[in-house]
Amino acid sequence: MGKPTIPETEFTFPGSTGCPGCGANLVMRYLLKGLGERTILSIPACCWAVMPGYWPSTCLKVPLLYTAFEATGAAMSGLRAALDVKGIKDVTVVGFAGDGGTVDIGLQAMSGAAERRTDGIYVMYDNEAYMNTGIQRSGSTPWGAWTTTTPVGSTHGFKHEAKKDIMAIMQAHRIPYAATVSVAHPEDFIKKVAKAKEVKGFRFIHAMSPCPPGWRMNPMHVVEVARLAVDTHAFPLYEIESGKVRITRKGKGAPVSEYLRFQGRFSHLTDVEIAAIQKAIDENWQMLLAKEASGT
């Protein structure tokens, strides 16, 4: 057995009010293992606005500024400016937001912070819907998924719009570093976070965050589902360093049905619909390979 590469120090403590099997709990845990104690978090409305616990308690070993839903990027800029004006240099400013708070309501403030090259790391934990409010669709909900606002019925049924490609949006901002991470691959996760920490400027981490209640699945399958998301190329692991794409895990290219079958949110799909998802995933994967090959 090789030497363990995951730091033993914990910066999240028991007491998180997350649901059993919460993927976002693992995202926070691995993130802070990669960043260490000299970190200031800013968190908007999302599951993690509730999960640290009621005042005056917190389950985090780093300080935390709660902010308005759409304001994470602006809060990062404000924190960094104050630290700069006080001459405090060795602190990592982190915005930590859900997918709705990032690709929907928070997109403007994040785009502004990225354009201003605010020195900080923005982490989006992606559970693919507004889970804290009870499973409503977001711009990050994938095609085919059931949510409470995309109910499966006779006329419309499930979500008929594709998930926003937030990594492409951030790449278009010409930021120095962006990466996707998975709770099924903690070594890769922490390595990328540690790498991001050493980069100056605006950095972006897209973390897949399986949600047992929202995805209608058994909490015991969270890591397995996260792994299948990578293996089926539904959620490829890659990084974009100074504009150059590098896929960090090629995966087996397993059929997407393996990933979908654990999740009740996809249980209504017909074989034809699953084939359509497979086709879209294959096309995205080919596009990613082409980007990697062309160095963009």
Add this chain to the structure above:
Amino acid sequence: MREVMTGNYASAYGAKLARAEVIAAYPITPQTSIVEKLADFVATGELKAQFIPVESEHSAMAACIAAQTAGARTYTATSSHGLALMHEVLTWASGARLPIVMTNVSRAMAPPWSVWVDHMDSIAQRDTGWLQFYCQSNQEVLDTIIMAYKVCESSGVMLPAMVVMDAFILSHTSEPVDIPDQALVDSFLPPYSPDLKIEVGKPMGFGSLVKPDQYMEFRYKAMLGMKASRDRFLRVEQEFKNIFGREHGGLLERYQCDDADVVLVAAGSVAATAKDVVDSMRAKGHRVGLARIRSFRPFPHDEVRALAGKVEGIAVLDRSYTFGAAGAMFTETKASAYSVQKRPVMKNYIAGLGGRDITPRILEKIFEDIQVVSKRGAEDEVEWVDVAGLPRRWR
């Protein structure tokens, strides 16, 4: 040093003299030259601050909130729709007990589009927990910004303040303004050092979730802070006067009110015109006065009550309207006057919306009207002034 400058530049000098450390702002007419000037001050090194050119007013306030939480003195400026966009985070700033100071260049709300003065923008934010000071001159704008930091940063207050000036009438009109000596300002206003700030090594949550059995205590304490700001403001202005040799009249500036039969209550630049009208009417033997609401939050209840007990009629001029009720200055003045033994007759005049001029002639007619109704009572408690199609002629 005296210089001729606009209200916007006076505002920028106020923030500079107060040594704002983080400035986050977004341009909106007619506030732009405030942030342009501050960007210049920062670029030339005259002001050692971080300037964040944010992408919206919402982000301007959110960035100020974050920076202030980290222990920096912050400043921003906005107007009208920008202030409306900030609404959510205005409540955040006060709830988080952050003494942010902001200039609002008061401008009407659309539609229809207008870039000119009225107070609907700031009046609509009266319940957000911000102190609100309405200015009459460019000098007052500069001085009030410096005073506001001192009032707000005191541990018993810890609330944000909005310094309000009228669009164009002050923002773009040049007046002689005394720029106080930086060393004197430094002696008046020490660096910002809050009891609590976000910093590494202290794992705390700022703005956490609280249960119903805790929430009200936070609001109650904020109420106490606002209450304390009353006396704190008066003391700070006295101290300011001792150092700089001028003052601007406390929470409610009274002009020729001591022996007045009727008074006009108003806020903002129109008060300067009204003082001239008071002088000319007094020269003709009319005992009239002006009471200028300088601080709308905290509201000068005691001062208004004392005044109401001495006069027969109070005309309240509102440069905004609260639909379904009356002008907000009127309803609040009336509420404060209610508890006096012999209540004066009170009437509300809605005037000057969207930058319409409030001329000396109009103010004279308001005085004449309140003189009449103070004897026989007001038929209509709220009257819209100088509006086309209405029977009364004001010009």
